[in-house]
Structure formats: C-alpha cells, structure tokens
Amino acid sequence: MPSPHRVVLLAGLLLGAAASAQAISLNFVGSSPQVTTLARGPAGCNDQVRVAWTTTGLNASNACTSLQLWVTNSQSCGTQPGTASSDGGTDLIIGTFSLATQASGLANTFRVADMPGVVAAGGCSAIADIQNAVCSSVDFRAAGIGSTCGTLSAANLIVRYDTAPPASPTMFLLPQDSRIVVRLGNNDDNNVVNYLVQYAVEPPGGDLPSWTTLPQIPATVTSQSIDGLINGTTYVVQAFSLDEVGNQSAPSPQQTAVPQATNGFWAEYKAAGGHDTGGCSSSGAAVPSVISALGVLVALLWRRR
Amino acid sequence: MTAAALLLLLAAGPNNTVVQLRPPPPPEPSVGYLIELKMGTFIPRVGDEKGLLYNPYETIFGNRSMLYGGGEFDFIAWHRYGAVIVGFSAGYSEIYGSALLQSSGAPSSEKAALIVFPLRFPVGYRFDVTWSRWGIPLVPYVKFALLATFWNATKGGRTEVVNGQSGNGLKWGWGATAGLAFMLDVLSPQMAKDLSTDTGIRHSYIFAEYNYDQMPSFGKVGLTLSSRWFTFGLGLEF
Numbered sequence: 328m329p330s331p332h333r334v335v336l337l338a339g340l341l342l343g344a345a346a347s348a349q350a351i352s353l354n355f356v357g358s359s360p361q362v363t364t365l366a367r368g369p370a371g372c373n374d375q376v377r378v379a380w381t382t383t384g385l386n387a388s389n390a391c392t393s394l395q396l397w398v399t400n401s402q403s404c405g406t407q408p409g410t411a412s413s414d415g416g417t418d419l420i421i422g423t424f425s426l427a428t429q430a431s432g433l434a435n436t437f438r439v440a441d442m443p444g445v446v447a448a449g450g451c452s453a454i455a456d457i458q459n460a461v462c463s464s465v466d467f468r469a470a471g472i473g474s475t476c477g478t479l480s481a482a483n484l485i486v487r488y489d490t491a492p493p494a495s496p497t498m499f500l501l502p503q504d505s506r507i508v509v510r511l512g513n514n515d516d517n518n519v520v521n522y523l524v525q526y527a528v529e530p531p532g533g534d535l536p537s538w539t540t541l542p543q544i545p546a547t548v549t550s551q552s553i554d555g556l557i558n559g560t561t562y563v564v565q566a567f568s569l570d571e572v573g574n575q576s577a578p579s580p581q582q583t584a585v586p587q588a589t590n591g592f593w594a595e596y597k598a599a600g601g602h603d604t605g606g607c608s609s610s611g612a613a614v615p616s617v618i619s620a621l622g623v624l625v626a627l628l629w630r631r632r
Numbered sequence: 633m634t635a636a637a638l639l640l641l642l643a644a645g646p647n648n649t650v651v652q653l654r655p656p657p658p659p660e661p662s663v664g665y666l667i668e669l670k671m672g673t674f675i676p677r678v679g680d681e682k683g684l685l686y687n688p689y690e691t692i693f694g695n696r697s698m699l700y701g702g703g704e705f706d707f708i709a710w711h712r713y714g715a716v717i718v719g720f721s722a723g724y725s726e727i728y729g730s731a732l733l734q735s736s737g738a739p740s741s742e743k744a745a746l747i748v749f750p751l752r753f754p755v756g757y758r759f760d761v762t763w764s765r766w767g768i769p770l771v772p773y774v775k776f777a778l779l780a781t782f783w784n785a786t787k788g789g790r791t792e793v794v795n796g797q798s799g800n801g802l803k804w805g806w807g808a809t810a811g812l813a814f815m816l817d818v819l820s821p822q823m824a825k826d827l828s829t830d831t832g833i834r835h836s837y838i839f840a841e842y843n844y845d846q847m848p849s850f851g852k853v854g855l856t857l858s859s860r861w862f863t864f865g866l867g868l869e870f
Binding site: 502503504587588590591593594595596597601602603604605606 | 678681683684685686687688689691692693729731732733734735740741742744745746785786787788792793794795797798799800801853854855
C-alpha cells in the first residue's frame with residue numbers, strides 16, 4: 328500500500344513527464360552544420376532565411392490554437408507576436424499552422440532586410456549589430472481534454488544582421504633581413520576573426536601608396552611576415568580587422584619600416600672564412616655504413632641474450 | 633658441525649643472543665637495461681676550425697653556453713664483474729642571439745639560433761662491483777661513443793642560407809665519457825626493494841659525467857661542434 332507521500336510524488340512525476348512530452352523545435356533550413364545563430368553582413372542583407380519547425384506530442388486533441396511563428400526584435404519572444412513599439416515594432420509573422428493536419432513544416436521565407444530590427448534601423452544601409460529572434464508558440468492542454476490551456480513556446484534561433492565594423496587592429500613592425508614581420512592585436516575587440524595586411528613602397532612626396540594586399544590571416548595568428556622585400560627600401564604598412572560577416576575596420580595608422588641585411592650565426596661563420604658548405608652531404612657515404620655496422624652490433628648483442 | 637651448532641643454540645635459552653644466518657644477496661641478472669635522463673651545458677668549439685678569422689659563435693652568442701637536455705637507453709649486454717653496456721642517446725640543445733646588422737654590426741630585432749640534435753651510440757663499462765659486492769654506493773664508469781650531431785643555424789625562425797648554402801648539416805665524431813653514479817638505493821634500502829618488486833626498477837641512481845667529444849667528421853674540415861662538458865642526471869636500472 329503506497330503512502331500518501333509516494334502517491335503525490337508519483338503524480339508529480341507523471342505530470343512532469345506529461346508536460347515535457349510536448350515540444351517545439353526550430354532549425355534553419357540549409358545551414359550545415361546546424362547553427363542556432365545565423366549572421367549576415369551588408370552583402371547578405373537580401374539573403375533569404377527559412378525556418379523548419381517540428382512538434383512533438385501536439386495534435387488536434389490537445390492543441391487549443393494553431394502554431395504561430397514570427398520574428399521579433401523584442402528582448403523576449405512573449406507568448407504571441409507583438410505589435411507595440413515597446414516590443415521593438417511590429418513582429419514579422421512567418422507562418423500559422425494547424426497541428427490538426429501537420430506535425431512539422433516549413434515557415435514562410437523571409438529576407439534579412441525584412442526583419443523588424445533591420446526595418447526599424449532604416450534598412451540594409453544601417454550601421455548596427457541587430458539581433459532578431461525566431462519565435463514560436465502554441466496553446467495546448469497539458470492535462471488532457473477538459474483542462475485549461477497553457478502556452479508552449481520555443482525561441483532557440485537568432486538571426487543577426489551586423490554592419491558595424493570591428494576595431495582597427497594594433498600593429499607593430501619588426502624590420503628584418505629582406506622582410507618585415509607585422510605583429511597584430513585585436514585592440515580588445517573580440518569580434519575580430521581575421522586580419523588583412525597591406526604594404527607598399529613608400530611613395531615620394533604626397534603620392535598614394537600602391538598597395539599590395541596579403542591573404543587574410545585568422546586573428547589567432549598574431550604575426551605575419553612580408554617577405555621578398557628589398558633591403559634599404561622604406562615600406563609603408565597598414566592592417567585591417569575583419570569580423571565574422573566580413574565587416575572591415577578602418578585601417579590601422581600607417582607605419583613605415585626599412586628591411587636591413589643581417590647576419591645570423593651561419594652568415595658570420597661564412598664571413599669568418601668557415602669551410603663548411605652546410606647540408607647533409609657532408610656525411611657522405613659514411614652514414615649508411617656506420618648505421619649498418621651499428622645494426623649488426625645490436626643484433627649480435629641481442630642474440631647473445 | 634651443524635648439529636653441534638644447533639645444540640649450542642638450544643642450550644643458550646631464550647635470554648641469549650640468537651645468531652641469524654642471512655642468505656647471500658641474489659646475483660645480479662646477467663642482462664637488463666638502463667634508462668637515463670640528463671642535462672648539461674656546453675659551448676661548441678667553433679673557433680677551433682683552422683683558418684677562421686674569428687669565432688662566429690662568440691660574435692652571435694657571446695660566452696653563453698648551449699643548454700642540453702636528453703635521454704639515454706643502454707642495454708646491459710654482459711653483467712658479471714661489472715657490466716658492459718651498449719646504447720643509444722638522443723638530445724636537444726639550442727641557443728639564441730641577435731642577428732647583426734650588416735651595415736653597422738649592431739644587434740638587430742631578428743633572432744639567430746644554433747640548434748643541435750646530438751645522437752650518441754655508446755659502448756661502456758660500469759664497475760658496479762663497488763655496490764653489488766662491496767656495498768659502496770658509488771659506481772664509476774666509462775663510455776666510448778660514436779657521435780652523430782645534426783645542426784641547424786636559423787635566422788628569423790628559418791634555416792639561414794648564405795650564397796645558396798644552407799646552414800644545416802650532420803657532423804660525425806667520437807666521444808669519451810667518464811662518470812660516477814651515486815646509488816640512491818643506499819638512502820632507503822626498503823624503498824629500493826619495494827621499487828624493485830613493484831616496478832622492476834632494480835636500482836636508481838644520480839650521476840655526473842664528463843664528456844670529451846671530438847667531431848672531425850672523417851677528417852673533413854668544417855664547422856667544429858666538438859666540446860668538453862659535464863652532464864648530470866637520473867638513471868634507472870631495470
């Protein structure tokens with residue numbers, strides 16, 4: 328005979344299980360691997376976004392309303408699409424679906440430019456970092472037929488429109504032999520994911536430099552070498568930061584450096600009249616001979632064991 | 633005789649001293665191996681090369697020594713009155729300095745380095761009778777080794793090239809080593825016994841040794857990496 332405490336505990340567990348049996352999940356269509364945040368920059372303002380939805384444990388018998396999906400600029404999704412300015416403007420409804428006929432489906436396609444946050448900021452030309460959430464909700468009876476309706480919602484997707492450039496990188500030049508090593512820092516901006524370095528021979532007078540652009544390097548690499556330079560020539564260097572969506576910072580302050588010929592140990596050795604010619608050829612045919620002899624020796628000793 | 637001794641013991645009674653007859657220690661196994669970790673410092677005798685106008689090692693690195701770290705594995709091939717070993721040793725050593733501006737000879741922001749990977753193929757004799765028979769915890773030893781040393785001179789993190797000649801290579805030579813090991817077993821015999829039972833480490837020791845390395849590379853005149861140096865380390869005998 329179960330005690331009253333056990334009955335209450337069992338009922339609680341059953342109710343909890345029933346409550347957790349219903350769920351809505353949202354995914355971006357076409358994103359591989361699956362992501363929960365989709366970021367777009369100015370070039371992606373007119374990109375189309377589509378969301379797939381799937382429900383679990385919801386059907387005509389327990390759903391009180393249709394499933395709604397919308398995009399909001401509000402701080403939180405709430406239980407239904409908002410229209411007040413306090414909600415960040417009118418939310419963009421991207422679909423209403425009856426759970427009596429389908430348990431999963433695709434919401435209407437929308438453009439990044441149509442998101443409430445982007446519209447409110449003035450469209451694609453806005454300079455901002457806007458995050459909009461994709462929300463969904465449905466009212467359903469958690470305790471079965473005859474019970475009151477509660478709201479189930481999901482808001483696990485974010486669409487980000489970012490046109491704000493990252494901070495310019497910090498830059499420090501180390502002139503070396505026929506090259507300049509550029510040391511880069513993100514200027515405490517954690518949005519920086521890549522750097523871009525340009526260099527040019529310092530032009531005479533007020534002429535504009537004729538820039539050569541190096542391939543982008545990840546921000547985890549904080550040093551880039553500009554090779555093949557002419558010793559004694561003054562070069563001007565500048566660098567840019569790029570964020571996740573390719574927004575480019577203003578250039579760092581330009582700096583100049585003059586590569587100069589240097590001698591390391593080997594050059595000093597040769598300058599002092601050293602006879603060695605380097606390379607492994609100095610070992611000649613002796614290498615395989617000696618290694619073979621050692622092999623034979625070890626084998627003999629091993630046999631003795 | 634034995635019966636007489638037994639009678640004497642019985643007659644002595646419980647209050648008298650009992651002589652315990654301990655069996656002799658087991659003989660050392662005829663084979664085994666040694667593993668050593670060692671470190672040291674050395675200055676290659678680059679300036680010994682005939683015809684050099686000055687010592688380029690001192691020019692770039694001054695009087696600083698190269699720091700060496702390495703290990704050695706030795707096979708005990710014969711173990712009766714002392715032990716004969718044959719082995720292999722590998723290490724790493726490097727030193728950094730500033731490359732010099734050609735225009736002024738002043739130090740530049742560019743780093744120059746000499747990196748060497750010394751390999752040794754030693755044959756040696758350890759007079760460990762001092763410990764195994766006489767109980768003196770000091771074991772002298774000598775080794776003769778074939779040396780093969782890879783070297784690499786870098787500037788700015790890359791192998792330096794001068795007139796198309798790369799600053800790297802392989803030098804051959806020979807080396808003689810004399811050393812003294814202090815058997816740590818003497819500090820705690822019980823712990824040494826437990827270590828042997830649990831892990832198979834028969835002996836552990838620290839050592840210091842003097843190395844006399846010559847690298848004539850079969851008579852070919854070139855970069856001299858010969859040296860006279862000390863190494864210190866910890867060894868385990870299995």
